[in-house]
Amino acid sequence: MTRRRVALAVAAVVLSGGVPAVAAPLAVACTVTYKVTNEWNNGFGASVAIRNDGDAMNGWRLTWTFPDGQRVQQGWNGTFSQNGSVVTVTNPDWARNLPTGGTAEVGFNGSKGATNTAPTDFAVNGVSCTGPNKAPTVALTSPTSGASYTVPAQIPLAATATDDGSVAKVDFYAGDQLIATDTSAPFTGTWSSAPAGDHSITARATDNLGLVATSAPVGVKVLSGPAVLASPSTVSVKQGQTATFDVSLATAPSSPVTVTLTRSGSGNLTVSPSTLTFSSTAKQTVTVTSTGNGGELGTATFTASATGHTPATVTVKELDPSTSDFNQAFLNQYNKIKDPASGYFRKFGDLLVPYHSVETLMVEAPDHGHQTTSEAFSYYLWLEASYGRVTGDWAPFKSAFASMEKFIIPAKEDQPTNDKYDASKPATYAPEHPRMDQYPSELNSSAPVGSDPIAAELKAAYGNSDIYGMHWLIDVDNTYGFGRCGDGTTAPSYINTYQRGSSESVWETIPQPSCDTFKHGGPNGFLDLFTKDASYAKQWKYTNAPDADARVVQVALLAQQWATAQGKASEISTEIGKSAKMGDYLRYAMFDKYFKRIGNCNSPTSCPGGSGKSSAHYLMSWYYAWGGATDTSAGWAWRIGDGASHQGYQNPLAAYALSQVPALKPLSATGQQDWSTSLDRQLELLQWLQSADGAIAGGVTNSWEGQYGAPPSGTPTFYGMYYDAHPVWRDPPSNRWFGFQVWGIERTAALYRLTGDARAKKILDKWVPWAIANTTTGTNFQIPSDMEWTGAPDTWNASNPGSNANLRVRVLNYNQDVGIAASYAKVLLNYAERSGNEAAKTTGEALLTALLDHQDDLGIATPETRSDYNRFDDVYDTSTREGPYVPPGWTGKMPNGDQIGQGSSFLSMRSMYKNDPQWPKVQAYLDGGPAPTFTYHRFWAQAEIATAFALHAELFG
Known part of the structure; x- marks a missing residue:
């Protein structure tokens, strides 16, 4: 299934300045071969050969960028110049002509530092050249992820590496420590001095041209000796009942090993069996029993020990026998996630x-499982806030907030020129x-834009010009290799994908760095894929997904209430204050893209710029962005x-928190007032979009097709903005997925439960029966998956709303999406607690019970067949306009050397997928086999499940 996509269709806003783009005829095509001919302490010599693969040239100009501060000192067979790291070589007068198939070769001597990485961005007459300067590919084959060793460890190292030229060496690293090097295949080594602890191993391949590629990291554990393992390390058991944990050996024994379990602490807790015999590393299950004597709740620590082995401990805590089963289910799920x-x-x-997910082969909104999103961080906070409510321990919540602030909210050095903003x-x-084939989009300075009415008050409130909001996407392992501002190594790294209008699906995106220094991509980095300008400047740019930041505020409201009830509000007051600050900046999502006046915009030139708050629609739009x-x-x-604005992004509960709750009051002059207006406007929007059946229709736009066009005659309006059945993107249609129904309406249900808001209740009274009528409970539960819409809402009249009799929805198919089932259960439970609706409570509980029937070692999951994975090898088709589109004449490279150009596919720009352990399943599908099936463990879904269990315990436990 293809899931929601964040931050689609953000135009790359580029101002003039920087390196001028050189016009070139489309017939230019070239191949450049760069070779280091000799090297000494601080210098080197190199040759660069140009082969003309296009039309004959009468004059040529070769450019490249040195990545490591190298300088040309002497050159021949051309006229050399260097500006910063950019080298330009023009033809000598006696060799202007370069015929088709002809070759020109220049040479130079230069200076270097400790490293001498070869350039990769060669261009002739402004057109990027293709290989053979492509970085090698490399993958670790040993050790395997999760492997355990004992001191003195002898960890075998092995990697496969290939290159268009030749692989000069493979270096093996533990973190930043070089632990082995091999200069010939098969590339192997041994780490014989590994200290005890957890280590991340990578292989780094260098080819004969100095190009480098690094493998995905593999985590291993080194123990101080043979060891017993136990998981989870914390177990909760209701008094009088049983629970389980697993015991295993870290390494295979040479002869049978007996493990004995002993107890310290409460005698009301016992385990069976108390001895286990192991001849392998296979897990064995231990049952812990509470005697249920009705006394004080006890805690015991069980130690699993064996001769010559480091012991493992498991802490078991008794719960009150009246504790909800779902409260225990929350703790079990939490322990799995945090293990x-x-x-x-x-x-x-x-x-x-x-x-984003435990699994790496994953394509949906992120295009790799080990990326992550602002959405995941918001769910991380929710998970830890719920843990704080259950246990009274708020340290994990504070740690999650610190992680969010450090890794996905850009720091000052990541957004260094905000003080230049006008x-x-x-x-x-x-x-x-x-x-997509209408991109790059041309900048139009003649179209009026409005003024930003909140920048000055935000600066006055917080003392600087920086934006305090999350960027939507980061590459946690730096899998792509962009690094931080082109350094190639820093993880996590800020990246982006979607940028080209409503037809661009994840399968058609071209990944790009959020800080574009032109080190990767083409001569202008990736900027000229998206916008057309006279010149391009190196720049940073970030995109915010408002629903994630609003969820942070929502969670902060819950955390503040829970901690206050425990007398611990002071412990998290800093985080609550920063959540209010995030909400203050989130107001940028309330404004038209270019701060134009709201309502009746029919052309970019006639739609005037706004002044004051006339550009505010007060809704949660699809994004805001800055750079x-x-x-x-x-x-x-x-x-x-x-x-x-999409219905699924609205969060009236966050608007309530920021306008009504003193602890979450924004510091800016008008922030509280704006959020008060937004609360009313969001609830109005949901009422306007509610179909005759009960489901919520798509959304509204102030800019038809993103270009302030004129919509079809008769299009209904909401405060002068136009109804859009599928706002922002069409592949797949954005309001087709049931997940957007429950994500959005859950916030409305929570608002109703906490405040009794009659407007929220009116929406829920109609939505809940529709949803229940389309739900089957039980182990093989079925919930809606895709929906089809017909008709349109009535034009909004706040004093006399229409009935939307012609706006209808039909459920097309059903599935067992565990994350959405948990979100849906939250809607029903919140609604049931306030309204007393028994059908909602029963259905919500039934969905949570069904989820417990799908547990595995990692959490709760069901298999998914991914027929959309046939798009891995799609190339752009001019007739269907599907596949990754690259403008004619544009060529570039990914950091690992993967070529980007006409004929590129999703896979060819992401060759690392071929090294994924799950790739053979996809390759078999591409070769004509059946669609592959995966069991995914998405972080947000697992956290949603855990917090749904916790919600039931809170409301009904």
Whole structure:
């Protein structure tokens, strides 16, 4: 299934300045071969050969960028110049002509530092050249992920590496420590001095041209000796009942090993069996029993020990026998998610960063499982807030907040030129287009834009010009290799994908760095794929997904209430205050993209710029974005909102928190007032979009097709904005997925439960029966998956709303999406608690009970057949306009050397997928076999399940 996509169709806003783009005829095509001919302490010699693969040239100009600070000192067979890291070589007068198939070769001597990485961005007359300068591919084959060793460890290292030329060496690293090197295949080594602890192993291949590629990391554990393992390390058991945990050996024994379990602590807790015999590393299950004597709740620690082995401990805590089964289910699910062996997180120092999924072969909104989103961080906070409510321990919540602030909210150095922002000229207009082949989009400075009315008050409130909001997507393992501002190594790294209008699906995206220094891609980095300008400047740019930031505020409201009830509000007051600050900046999602006046916009030139708050629609739009020059001496930065709002992004509960709850009051002059208006406007929108059946229709836009066009005659309006059945994107239609129903309506249900808001109840009274009528409970539960819409809402009249009799919805198919089932259960439970609706309570409980029938070692999951994976090898088709579109004449490279150009596929730009352990299943499908089936463990879904269990325990336990 294809899932929601965040931050689609953000036009790349680029201002003039920087390196000029060189016009070139489309017939130019070339291949460049770069070769280091000799090397000494601080210098080197190299040759660069150009082969003309296009029309004959009368004059040529070769450019490249040195990645490691190299300098040309002497050159021959051409006229050399260097500006910073950019080298330009023009033809000598006696060799102007370069015929088709002809070759020109230049040479030079240069200076270097400790590294001498070869350039990759060669261009002739402004057109990027193809290989053979492609980085090698490399994959670790040993050790395997999760392997355990004992001191003195002898960890076998092995990697496969290939290259268009030859692989000069493979270096093996533990973190940043070089542990082995091999200069010939098969590439192997041994780490014989590994200290005890957890280690991340990578292989780094260098080819004969100095190009480098690094494998995906593999985590291993080194123990101080043979060891017993037990998981989970914390178990909860209701008094008088039983629970289980697993015991195993870290390494295979040479002869049978007996493990004995002993207890310290409460005698009301016992285990069976108390001895286990192991001849392998296979897990064995131990049952812990509470005697149920009705006394004080006890805690015991069970130690699993064996001769010559490091013992393992499991802490077992009794729960009150009246404790809800779902409260225990929350703790069980929480322990699985937080177990390091499960693989939901990568650890950076003392902080954890959640992956999008445990599995790496994953394409939906993120295009790789080990990326992550602002959505995942918001769910991480929710998970830890619920843990704080259940246990009274708020340290994990504070740690999750610190991780969010460090890794997915850009720091000052990541957005260095905000102080150059001119709020009277927020950004230059560039139209969005309904087709990818209409990109790059041309900047149009003649179209009026409005002024930004909140920049000054935000700066006054918080003392600087920086934006405090999450960027939507990061590459946790730096799988693509962009690194931080082109350094190639820093993880996590800020990246982006969607950028080209409503028809661009995940299968058609071209990944790009959020900080584009032109080191990768083409001569102008990736910028000229998206916008057309006279010149391009190196720049940073970030895109916010408002539903994730609003969820942070929602969670902060819940956490503040729970901690206050425990007398611990002061422990998290800093985080609550920062959540209010995030909500203050989230107001950028309330404004039209170019701060144009709201209502009746029919052309980009006639639709006037707004002043004051006339550009505010007060809804949660699809994104807001901001950026600027990387050069701190450059005089520009930009900000945009968005005029398109999807029903599934609205969060009236966050609006209530920021306008009504003192602990979450924004510091800005008008923030609280804006959120008060937004609360009313969001509830009005949901009422306007509610179909005759009960489901909520798509959304509204102030900019038809993203270009302020004229919509079809008769299109209904909401405060002068136009109804859009599928706002922002069409592949697949954005309001087709049932998940957007439950994600959006859950916030309305929570608002109703907490405040009794009659407007929210009116919406739920109609939505809940429709949803229940389309639901089957039990182990093989079925919930709606895809929906089809017909008709349209009546034009909004706030004083006399229409009935929307012609707006209808039909459920097309059903599935067992565990994350959405949990979200749906939250809607029903919130509604039931306030209204007393027994059908909602019964159905919500039945869905949670059904989820417990689908448990595995990592959490709760069901198999998924991915027929859409046939798009891995699609190339752009001019007749269907499907596949990754690259403008004619544009060529570039990914950091690992994967070529980008006409004929590129999703896979050819992401060759790392071929090294994924699950890839053979997809390859077999592409070769004509059946569609592959995967069992995915998405972080947000697992956290949604856990917090749904916790919600039931809170409301009905």
